[in-house]
Amino acid sequence: MKRMNQTKKTVKPLLDIIRQLRNKLEQSETKEKQISELNSDLMEKYHEIVRIHETFIKEADLLNEYKNKVIKGENDLQLCQNKVDKSESEINSQQNIILKLKEQLTDKSTNLESCEVQLISVNSKLIQKDENIKIFSENIKNNTEHQKTLELELEKSKSILIKHEKDIQLCRSEINQLNTTSENIREEQKKYQLKLTENETKLSQSELDKLTPTTCISFGDYSGVNQLNVSGIGLFNVLCDSQLAGPGWIVIQQRVGGNESFNRDWATYRKGFGSFESDFFLGLEKLHRITSLQRFELYIHMIDGNGNTYNARYDDFKISDEDNGYVLSLGKFNGTIYDGMRYNENMKFSTFDHDNDKNDYDNCAAYFKSGWWYKSCSYCNLNAPYGPLLRWWDKSYKYIFNLKEVKMLIRPKKR
Template sequence: MGRLIINAVLLLIVQEIYFVATATDQETCESDRLMEEQCRIHNYKTVKPLLDYFRQVRNELEDKEIKENKLNELNSDLLEKYQEIVRIHEKFVKEAALLDEYKNKVIKGENDLQLCKNRVDKFESETNSQQNVIVKLKGDLAEKSTNLENCEIQYKTLNSSLFEKDENIKRFSENIQNITEHQKTIELQLEQSKTKLIKKDKDNQLCRAEIDTLNKTLLNTLIPSSCSPFGDSDVHPLNVSGIGFFDVLCDSQLAGPGWIVIQQRVGGNESFNRDWATYRKGFGSYRSDFFIGLEKIHRITSLQRFELYIHLVAVNGSIYNARYDDFKISDEDSGYKLSLGKFDETIVGDAMRIGENLKFTTFDRDNDIGGGNCAVQYKSGWWH
């Protein structure tokens, strides 16, 4: 800073000297023109060194001023450059920020572009799928168009057929009308025939009723209620009051003609361990083992007096017989109670007497007088 002030003072002094020298130089030049020789002789030696010094100083000052001006210009340029650098830096910062923003935008754009690309790929895939669907639909459309053409042909054919059918319907309608009138006539005749048929049916019913009555009377007359009319040993029908017609096995060999076989055990193939309902109805075969049935025995013995004849053949061949003069059993409500009458004393062994006045017993209906069930013990129903 001090150097700059000294330079400034020195510059002022030099300028004053320069002005004086300039003025003196002008005057000297004028004097030189007038009296060059005199000045050169008297003053040159004294003034010239000083003038040379001033010229040198002036030149140095001019050089210095030029340098100062250049320095100022350089400083000014430097300041401008600095300011330019600051502006450039600020611009660079802004542009860097913009660049970052642009980079972000570019990244976002790349992401958006990738999304767009993915969407485009998806769209292309969907487009391809839709294109395939379109191709298929085109094929279906072509097929349906062909079908439609065929349908149109069929429609025309059907229309033609329909027209023919309409004509036929008209003819048929006329025929139907004629047939309807004829049908009414036939229905009238049919109604009259129905009336006659109903009358005849009633007459036939009366005739059938009379025939049934006659048949029953004839059957009652022809079919007996016992085996007395039959002279052989075979199966014959009986007509018993309260139970109707049923077959029985008649025997005319063991004790004379006219016997009804109520039980037979000859084959050993039939189980007699049966329940109450089966004994009531009867079971077995007349050609082998059987029991005629409690209800049939009750109905038969209720009509008239019957004898009971028992014929037993032992395993060793021994034969045992028993005979009672008034055999019968009561109804089901009384348990089919047994009644025998008198025993034929000419035959040894009144073994059946122990069951008289006893009810019939089966494994499912215990009517015996013992503590247990004799039907279960002996595996057979009886008057235990």
């Protein structure tokens, strides 16, 4: 635009000159030839000026086009600069992240070295475990063979048990007949006693005590709660059982419900606790007094989680007095399971507040949360909490019978 203005300014004076020359030519005829020549020259110059003007216009257009390109280039340059600034900030951020990663990598390298040391240790332990697994595999193979032998013995025991049950049924029918006869005899005795005078029938208290039962034998086939009178204790209730192994058994311990805690102190185990309808322990002092009267046998009835039934029988069960720690005596064993109680024989009773076991590291009663005749500690614990701890080991001490129900019963040993 500036060039166009300049062109106009340049052309205008020339036009003025042309007008003046024309005026002079009109006034001077003599100078017509010169004016004519000048006009022709001026016309040429005019055409040249017009061409120059057109050239200027084209150049101005080109200049505007270049200017627009320059402005666009500046805008593009500004955008590039913004991108460069953004890239620089991102690069700075990435460099900071790289520095942090380098620090973390250094820490990881240190941890990796530590892990490599631990890995070496773990590998050595794995090698040892592989060796142990081989040993365990051999033991499992032996146990499988042993289990097959036990299954055969169990089948034999079941057949013997079925025979015994038939014998028991025959005995019960005979006992029922005897009970009927006994009822008739009692009726005759009542009639006879009515005829006696008061002085003849009056007995001393000591004689009445002698007539009060000291075992469940006196109650025959009756299963339920009865009252005994034992010297040193007096009258107390017991649960009699005539179903599991014949008549006359006193239930001294029972695990059938899992509702009773056996994690009790010495005084509670001495006295006894629980309910005859669920779980209970008769009491150490009662057991001592009862087993001091005569020779008793112990019968243990067990049912595992799969419903399999086992029993263990000892022919001379006895508990010493409190001063000696209620030491356990068992006698000879017979049963359908391994003699697991033998490990506990001649041991004092232990509770969490009376540690009488031979374990130098732990209090077995506190660890297993139950009182028992622990040694170090036990291969069977019939007072343990319900679950994996209520168990009985087999002969190889590798297989565990997890128990669901347990009953311990005693009765006088037949002569």
